[in-house]
Amino acid sequence: MEGCDASVLVATNSFNKAERDDELNESLPGDAFDIVTRVKTALELACPGVVSCADILAQSTRDLVTMIGGPFYEVKLGRKDGFESRAHKVRGNLPLANQTVHDMLSIFQKNGFTLREMVALSGAHTVGFSHCKEFSNRIFGPRPDPELDARFAGVLKDLCKDYTRNKTMAAFLDPVTPGKFDNMYFKNLKRGLGLLASDHILFKDISTRPIVEIYANDQKVFFDDFARAMEKLGTVGVKDEKNGEVRRRCDHFNKLNV
Ligand code: HEM
Structure with a gap:
């Protein structure tokens, strides 16, 4: 919801219902989250604190697209992970299967x-x-x-x-x-x-x-x-060191935001 900043990977805690737990995101497959965790674990062991979860998502999407016959495209790196993930922001910002072209377009246009x-x-x-x-x-x-x-x-x-x-x-x-x-x-x-x-x-x-x-x-x-x-799409809402971080775990902010 905040752009390409891995906000979708954050888990809900007692203080915050995260975007992945909005009803519209319930269908996101658990094994996709597991794969990101495995990639992140390997990266943190090799070079701690360097590769953001947002970069992992952007690159693994490109790799999958290419592996199954789609086009190759460059993925610029260096995104930071965002500090916000809120379930209530999902509605109105994700297109729905029953919308008109006009309604869907207004969501895409908001993002350029x-x-x-x-x-x-x-x-x-x-x-x-x-x-x-x-x-x-x-x-x-x-x-x-x-x-x-x-x-x-x-x-x-x-x-x-x-x-x-x-x-x-x-x-x-x-x-x-x-x-x-x-x-x-x-x-x-x-x-x-x-x-x-x-x-x-x-x-x-x-x-x-x-x-x-x-x-x-x-x-x-x-x-x-x-x-x-x-x-x-990979440049929408990108965070830098001023408004983002490299999360140690993709499902948690480094500091508990309360
Ligand atoms: C144009 C408006 C769009 C609408 C209304 C829409 C809606 C949906 C819906 C309802 C599903 C099924 C979710 C489920 O039941 O699990 C879905 C799946 C999917 N959408 Fe879209 N989508 C749109 C655009 C996009 C875009 C822009 C992308 C990526 C660039 C995308 C990628 C996918 C993929 C990969 C799946 C399959 C997910 C899976 O197999 O787990 N969609 N979409």
Whole structure:
């Protein structure tokens, strides 16, 4: 919420409910936090107090993107970790799956991003999962979305049939090549295979459809735009020694803030 400063890694304590414990962040996977802890432990043993948690997050994201077939981009280093992490700041600052393009854009614009950059960054949904509750209204209930591909909707209904009891059920955001970073996400949107309403709306809305078409037709253009937008994302709200620190543990500020 504070920018690229690892505020999302901080754990809640008796004095502060941290942002990762807001309901919207409940779905963040525990094994991702574990990996960061392992990287941090190795780094602290080798060179204590040098590499921030924010730099670990930025670099490991880039490495994962590249490892699964996506573009390489430079990650500048030297970020410090922030001093604040508050659950109440999450709402209103994270885009939601049921928002309009206009509403999502206003959140991206607050952080200096354009419409085209928002669409490029949404291409991150070429990997990863979404829990059923995020798209259940598109498949169940009084008004299922007729624009969702019928076969895809059938598979999702089956997968999510017990989702209110089993909250862990989740579907791939890119059902065609879920383990690959490619432009399939944009091709899917044209065929009713966008999982979230916020994915599908990028094709439906006339302001974003031409950008989706460009990325669906040319993976290189998508990769170039995505790489530049990720470089930019890595500079949002960066902290220096005046307003940040290198945390000893990524889940705790070095001093207890009370
Ligand atoms: C444009 C507005 C966006 C909306 C409305 C949105 C919404 C969502 C939602 C609802 C999920 C599923 C969460 C869950 O159920 O676990 C999700 C997952 C994900 N989002 Fe987004 N997102 C947006 C933009 C982005 C951006 C800009 C990125 C990165 C640059 C991104 C990366 C991801 C990834 C990697 C996942 C999968 C997480 C996992 O597998 O654990 N999203 N997003």
